[in-house]
Amino acid sequence: MKGMSVIVQTVARWVVGFVILYGLWLTIYGHISPGGGFSGGVVVAAGYIMVMLAFGSGQANRFLPRPVGKTLDSLAAAAFLLLALLGLWIVSQGRQPGTAFFANFVQANHPGSPHEVFNAGIIPLANLAIAVKVAVSFAVAFGVMSACRLKGGGQFESEEE
Amino acid sequence: MADLLTILLVLMLITAIAAIHMPSLLSCVISLGALGFGASIAFLLLGAPDVAIPKVVVDVITLVILIRATVGRDMHTALEVRETFGISFSLVLLALFTVFGIVVSQHMPPFGEAGMMANADAPGHFYLAEGLRSSGSPNSIAAVLLDFRGYDTLGEATVLFTALMGAVVLLRKKARTTEKAAEGPQ
Numbered sequence: 337m338k339g340m341s342v343i344v345q346t347v348a349r350w351v352v353g354f355v356i357l358y359g360l361w362l363t364i365y366g367h368i369s370p371g372g373g374f375s376g377g378v379v380v381a382a383g384y385i386m387v388m389l390a391f392g393s394g395q396a397n398r399f400l401p402r403p404v405g406k407t408l409d410s411l412a413a414a415a416f417l418l419l420a421l422l423g424l425w426i427v428s429q430g431r432q433p434g435t436a437f438f439a440n441f442v443q444a445n446h447p448g449s450p451h452e453v454f455n456a457g458i459i460p461l462a463n464l465a466i467a468v469k470v471a472v473s474f475a476v477a478f479g480v481m482s483a484c485r486l487k488g489g490g491q492f493e494s495e496e497e
Numbered sequence: 498m499a500d501l502l503t504i505l506l507v508l509m510l511i512t513a514i515a516a517i518h519m520p521s522l523l524s525c526v527i528s529l530g531a532l533g534f535g536a537s538i539a540f541l542l543l544g545a546p547d548v549a550i551p552k553v554v555v556d557v558i559t560l561v562i563l564i565r566a567t568v569g570r571d572m573h574t575a576l577e578v579r580e581t582f583g584i585s586f587s588l589v590l591l592a593l594f595t596v597f598g599i600v601v602s603q604h605m606p607p608f609g610e611a612g613m614m615a616n617a618d619a620p621g622h623f624y625l626a627e628g629l630r631s632s633g634s635p636n637s638i639a640a641v642l643l644d645f646r647g648y649d650t651l652g653e654a655t656v657l658f659t660a661l662m663g664a665v666v667l668l669r670k671k672a673r674t675t676e677k678a679a680e681g682p683q
Contacts, residue, residue, distance in 0.1 A: 362550070367634040370546035372642065378554045385561060406665070413658050420647060438647030440632055447633055456633035462643045462650070469654055473661045474558060480668045482565055 339392035348390035355383035363467040367456045373463035377470030384475045393479060405476040412469035419458050419465065502542055502608075509535040523564065530560040547638045620645075 339345065356379075363376030388396035423439035442457030449455065509532050516528035533556030540549040606615050613621035624641050632640040642650050 367639040
């Protein structure tokens with residue numbers, strides 16, 4: 337995919353930092369204000385897609401190569417599952433009976449004060465994992481889908497570098 | 498606010514019908530985008546910013562993906578002959594759904610009110626009463642999504658993972674068995 341004009345590239349260069357900052361804010365403060373991992377991840381992915389549209393997929397692939405994207409996606413999914421399983425394991429040690437899979441073991445053992453960022457146990461960590469997963473998923477899916485084009489005779493062709 | 502919602506819903510209906518009947522694919526996609534923005538504003542008016550934020554961003558991304566990645570690369574064929582069987586079948590379905598909708602709307606809580614207020618045993622009461630204490634999260638939606646109902650979020654992540662896997666596998670450059678397939682159907 338080719339990039340767009342100089343005007344678009346300049347505006348994208350100015351705006352992309354704010355877009356990604358907003359996504360990070362939505363993610364990190366997801367347990368305090370409206371937002372959360374999904375919203376934050378989607379906003380970050382939108383920033384990446386803007387870079388990809390403005391500068392072309394070659395430039396965008398330098399920030400997030402396809403193998404790195406696939407690995408990050410799998411790692412974030414595994415981290416989320418690990419958080420859930422950790423709740424099960426730590427609880428089954430007998431420290432906090434009565435809870436199970438996806439138990440908030442950090443909050444149960446070390447409750448913080450509400451309305452602070454470092455609080456709510458596994459919820460910010462899970463938000464972070466979900467955000468990475470969603471952002472990378474959307475970015476990779478957009479890259480893959482925009483790299484494929486229709487040839488004659490109803491056949492698809494991929495134009496990945 | 499109810500008037501505003503009604504206007505929004507009517508506008509969304511118009512954009513939905515326009516998205517079906519527009520002749521060009523680009524106009525359909527833009528109508529769908531207008532429908533999505535209307536839906537996110539409606540969510541915002543109903544007091545659900547947690548739904549409105551992802552809705553509006555996902556709509557933007559979907560619009561961009563549909564315009565950039567599919568319009569002009571998609572095969573679109575319009576049927577000129579109208580099938581009588583198909584039309585009559587969809588009319589019967591439409592009548593059925595209308596009757597169901599009227600019957601169901603008799604038992605629904607008023608539009609825009611929380612459904613859990615009608616039921617004293619609903620789990621929402623527990624989440625609101627115990628959410629801050631047991632999960633530590635002031636945003637009770639995050640508490641429900643990632644603590645009480647984390648299993649649902651895990652399923653959601655799995656769906657996203659599977660969809661990405663399917664997209665990467667289906668749209669990759671070259672099949673790994675191209676040489677084998679070229680030799681014969683064996």
